[in-house]
Amino acid sequence: MKEGLLAPQTNYGSVPLRDHLKAAAVKADQVFLPGLENASKAHKLRTTLNIFERSKSFFNLPGFIIESIEAGRYELAMREYKKGKLLLETRPGQLLPINPSKDGQVSIADEQQQKRVLDKVWGSVEKAMGEMRNVLLAQLQDPARSVEEHEKTLEILMEVQMVEDPAWTYFDAQHAHVIKQMNVAYKSSVAAVEATLEQTEPDVAGQDTLTGILVAQLQVAIAALDNKQSEEAVAKSAAEPAWNRISELVKVLSEIVITSLPGFWRISKSFIEGKYKKPQSSSRRSPTQCRTMALDIIKLYISLLSQFFTLSDMAVMMSPNGSTKSPTLPSNSNSLCTAHYLTKILGEIQDTVNEINGMEIASDSESGLKSLLETAKWRFEDLLISAWLRDANLLYYLEEWIASPNDPSATHYLTQMELFQRQVTTAAFKLAGGVDLASTTLSKPARQHPIPGAFTTKITKAFIDALYAFMDGLVHLASEESPVVKGKIPHTDAAGGPGGTNPLELLDLMDGDTRLLLVISNLGHLGNAILPSMITQLESAFGITIAEDRQTLMRVVQELDRTLSDGYTKPKVENVTTIIRNGILDPQMDWYETPQPTEIRPYMYEALIFLVSVHAQVSGISEGLLTRILTMLVEALAAQAFVSFKEVPRFGMGGMLRATLEIEFMHQTLGRYVSPAAAKQLGELYTNISKAYSKRPGDEGLQGSLDGVKRTLSDTRRATGIEFLCFRATKPAKKKEK
Numbered sequence: 001m002k003e004g005l006l007a008p009q010t011n012y013g014s015v016p017l018r019d020h021l022k023a024a025a026v027k028a029d030q031v032f033l034p035g036l037e038n039a040s041k042a043h044k045l046r047t048t049l050n051i052f053e054r055s056k057s058f059f060n061l062p063g064f065i066i067e068s069i070e071a072g073r074y075e076l077a078m079r080e081y082k083k084g085k086l087l088l089e090t091r092p093g094q095l096l097p098i099n100p101s102k103d104g105q106v107s108i109a110d111e112q113q114q115k116r117v118l119d120k121v122w123g124s125v126e127k128a129m130g131e132m133r134n135v136l137l138a139q140l141q142d143p144a145r146s147v148e149e150h151e152k153t154l155e156i157l158m159e160v161q162m163v164e165d166p167a168w169t170y171f172d173a174q175h176a177h178v179i180k181q182m183n184v185a186y187k188s189s190v191a192a193v194e195a196t197l198e199q200t201e202p203d204v205a206g207q208d209t210l211t212g213i214l215v216a217q218l219q220v221a222i223a224a225l226d227n228k229q230s231e232e233a234v235a236k237s238a239a240e241p242a243w244n245r246i247s248e249l250v251k252v253l254s255e256i257v258i259t260s261l262p263g264f265w266r267i268s269k270s271f272i273e274g275k276y277k278k279p280q281s282s283s284r285r286s287p288t289q290c291r292t293m294a295l296d297i298i299k300l301y302i303s304l305l306s307q308f309f310t311l312s313d314m315a316v317m318m319s320p321n322g323s324t325k326s327p328t329l330p331s332n333s334n335s336l337c338t339a340h341y342l343t344k345i346l347g348e349i350q351d352t353v354n355e356i357n358g359m360e361i362a363s364d365s366e367s368g369l370k371s372l373l374e375t376a377k378w379r380f381e382d383l384l385i386s387a388w389l390r391d392a393n394l395l396y397y398l399e400e401w402i403a404s405p406n407d408p409s410a411t412h413y414l415t416q417m418e419l420f421q422r423q424v425t426t427a428a429f430k431l432a433g434g435v436d437l438a439s440t441t442l443s444k445p446a447r448q449h450p451i452p453g454a455f456t457t458k459i460t461k462a463f464i465d466a467l468y469a470f471m472d473g474l475v476h477l478a479s480e481e482s483p484v485v486k487g488k489i490p491h492t493d494a495a496g497g498p499g500g501t502n503p504l505e506l507l508d509l510m511d512g513d514t515r516l517l518l519v520i521s522n523l524g525h526l527g528n529a530i531l532p533s534m535i536t537q538l539e540s541a542f543g544i545t546i547a548e549d550r551q552t553l554m555r556v557v558q559e560l561d562r563t564l565s566d567g568y569t570k571p572k573v574e575n576v577t578t579i580i581r582n583g584i585l586d587p588q589m590d591w592y593e594t595p596q597p598t599e600i601r602p603y604m605y606e607a608l609i610f611l612v613s614v615h616a617q618v619s620g621i622s623e624g625l626l627t628r629i630l631t632m633l634v635e636a637l638a639a640q641a642f643v644s645f646k647e648v649p650r651f652g653m654g655g656m657l658r659a660t661l662e663i664e665f666m667h668q669t670l671g672r673y674v675s676p677a678a679a680k681q682l683g684e685l686y687t688n689i690s691k692a693y694s695k696r697p698g699d700e701g702l703q704g705s706l707d708g709v710k711r712t713l714s715d716t717r718r719a720t721g722i723e724f725l726c727f728r729a730t731k732p733a734k735k736k737e738k
Contacts, residue, residue: 065128133160140166141173143181147263154267154276167276168285170267175293178260179300182253186304189249193328196245200238202332210332213238214390215397216490217334218420222398223494225336225419234423235340239333243341246329249308250345254352257301265294265359291362298356298365302372305349311375335387336420339427342380347437349376354438380431381455385462388424392466395420396473397483397490401518402497403504409624410525411504411518412497417470418530421463422537428459429541448541456542463538464549467531471523471560478519478564484509507621514621516568520561521622527557569632572614576633577640579607584644584659591648591655592694596705597662600716604662607637608669608724615726630673637666638678642685650694653705659689661709665716672729 139145139153150170157166202213217237224233268290270276305311308328333341353369399413406415430437432455434448476482483489507514535550583603611633618626641663651659667674667682674682 062128065132133157136160137166137169140170141177143174143177143260147266150263150267151270158276165271165276167267167271167290171264171271171290171293174260174264175296178256178264178297181260182256182297182300182304185252185256186249186308189245189252190308190328193242193245193249196242197328197330200241200332201330202238211394211397212488212490213332214334215394215488216492217332217337218391218395219398219490219492220494221334221336222416222420225423226416226498231340235337237332237334237337239330239337242330243333243337246308247341247345247348250305250348253301253304254348257297258352258355261294261297261356262359264290264297265361268294294361295365298361298368301352302368305372305376309376309379311372311379313371313375329383333387335384335391335424338387339384339424339431342384343427343430343437346376346380346431349373350436350438377431377433377455381428381458384424384428384431385458388428388462389465389469391420392469393473395470396476397488399473399477399483400489400495400497401484401504401507401509401515402502405498405500407525408503409521409622411522414522414525414530418534421466421470421534424466425459425463425538425541428462432456432459434541450543456544460538460542460544460546460549464546464553467534467553468556471526471556474519474523474526475560475564478512478516478567480512482515484515504621513568513617516564517618517621517625520564520568521625523557523561523564524624527554527561531557565629565632569629569636572610572629572633573636576607576610576637579603579610580637580640581644583607584641585647591659592650592652594652594654594658596654596708597658598708598712600662600665600712601658604666605720608666608720611637611670612724612726619726627673630670631675631678634670634673635675635678635681637670638674638681638685641666642681642688645685645692646688648692651689651692652694656689656693657705657709660686661713665713668713668717669720669724670727672727 136153136157140150140157145153154166154170160166202209220236221234224236267276271290272287274287350373353373356369357366395417396413398416399411402412404410404412404415429435429451432451434451436449477484489495504518507518509515531553532550535546535553539545580603583601583606586603611630614633615626615630618629645659645663648655648659663682663685
């Protein structure tokens with residue numbers, strides 16, 4: 001049994017069997033194992049593909065978020081992020097399943113492997129979200145984006161994990177940007193203003209040069225007013241480029257505030273109400289700090305405008321030391337141009353103040369803006385009044401000696417003065433708040449508002465001072481310093497007055513008497529019509545009564561009229577009284593021994609012919625002054641005759657009759673201009689002559705002598721009727737019968 005196949009050496013016959021089995025197994029492995037391995041791999045691959053198919057959105061999430069960021073679809077990225085996070089936290093096994101062992105348990109190694117894979121994918125997701133957060137925070141710092149876009153960005157960031165509230169990124173960036181923008185804009189605008197001033201300011205070698213520039217501007221501007229042209233046409237001047245730069249400075253600052261502050265405050269208000277505040281924010285900053293930031297912007301706006309226009313408290317500006325000059329304002333701007341641009345600039349400021357106040361940011365801002373508006377009004381009034389009074393003192397240069405179309409007894413200069421005064425007073429009223437200058441009200445009918453008493457007093461004083469300056473100018477026109485004498489009347493395209501015929505063009509304006517008469521006539525028209533009308537309009541517009549100032553002005557007009565009238569009549573009085581005195585007290589004339597008169601001596605003709613020349617001059621220039629001036633001369637003549645005859649110790653009959661003849665001839669010839677005072681003087685003169693009569697031998701037949709004197713008087717009156725025709729009263733023309 002132990003021999004052969006079952007020998008012990010062959011393990012009792014099992015070795016060959018095992019060898020055959022091993023060989024068969026090896027052969028089977030060689031044949032079947034690759035197929036089984038491939039089947040296993042295919043099964044695993046199918047399982048993995050199934051897992052990735054179910055969770056591909058999760059594994060593709062990092063790339064999807066990056067693509068969404070690049071496309072600007074932040075809300076979509078946020079939505080997918082939330083879905084992925086929810087799956088990761090609640091169903092990780094669904095994202096990456098783990099095959100349990102035969103006993104149904106999941107190995108720790110498989111769980112760790114699953115966690116590593118998911119953490120790696122989620123790390124990429126968080127990295128992509130970090131990039132999105134950075135992009136959104138950068139957008140919050142972009143001032144060019146609209147408030148709606150910023151609000152949308154904040155809403156997205158509120159769902160992103162952040163330590164601080166994203167709103168502070170917006171507030172800090174916007175606040176810094178607006179502050180910087182305003183400072184940069186202010187500096188560049190001031191530089192532009194200064195550069196323009198350098199280019200447009202005249203190279204003034206003396207005050208006369210600037211005067212000539214301003215006078216030429218005024219001539220053009222007032223002509224535009226006279227022709228009822230637009231405000232812009234009236235404001236044309238060499239200073240316009242500088243004023244436009246100043247206006248742009250205010251406009252730029254206002255636009256920065258108006259375009260940035262509403263959005264900033266809208267988000268700030270929402271933040272204060274808790275809208276963009278994270279519940280678990282680590283920030284210790286108070287939400288009210290954004291209100292402070294808004295106030296910073298408003299305060300800077302106020303500060304920059306105050307700095308440029310040198311605004312300060314009204315009490316300081318009202319002090320005697322308050323200056324009205326500013327190095328950044330044009331000196332070659334006439335008051336009409338200044339008025340236009342100051343009104344325009346104040347309107348811009350008022351628009352901005354109204355816009356900001358409408359936001360209701362804080363009571364501090366409202367009080368600060370109110371103060372800005374009040375100080376700007378006061379400062380602008382100062383600037384306007386300074387230019388107003390300066391130009392009022394120069395306005396007499398515009399007198400071109402052209403008769404007014406409405407009143408030939410006055411020159412067109414009075415109309416120009418009235419237009420100028422009305423325009424500047426109206427502008428001063430507007431600047432004081434009498435009319436709402438905000439652009440929103442310009443399309444509506446202007447409604448007047450009462451203005452503070454301080455402004456009323458200030459404007460009224462300037463108005464009165466300007467009138468006094470005009471009257472001083474009238475005195476200059478009558479003097480040898482008159483522009484027509486010095487050749488300083490401006491000759492712009494606006495020269496020549498309203499057009500039409502000019503009755504005064506043939507007058508010799510180099511003659512002082514001619515100018516004096518025209519000025520006296522103007523002064524009379526000023527006192528009788530223009531001043532009362534202007535003062536009444538002022539009282540009506542401002543709701544005041546200035547009776548005392550009115551009386552003072554009228555008194556000054558009367559005194560000035562008297563002074564100028566005396567300036568004209570005094571030389572004439574001296575001339576005519578000298579003729580009369582020399583004729584009466586002629587050493588060759590013996591009033592006691594002279595025989596009965598048969599003619600009137602030449603001195604009386606000389607005196608009357610002189611008065612004829614005065615009559616011709618006055619009637620040719622201003623007929624309205626004729627009666628007044630000749631009456632004054634006749635009164636002086638009568639007074640001189642009275643005094644001179646009083647020096648004659650005695651009269652014979654011939655002397656008495658001669659004196660009576662000569663005085664009566666003068667009396668009858670000038671009867672139209674003999675005032676009651678002169679008539680009384682002449683009556684006393686006759687009485688004195690009668691008292692001084694001393695009868696001498698041969699003085700008989702007084703009645704016959706008187707008859708002879710009457711004939712001589714009558715003959716002489718007829719003979720000189722043509723020469724002295726001008727003294728006769730003109731008879732009213734009879735109406736022709738139909």
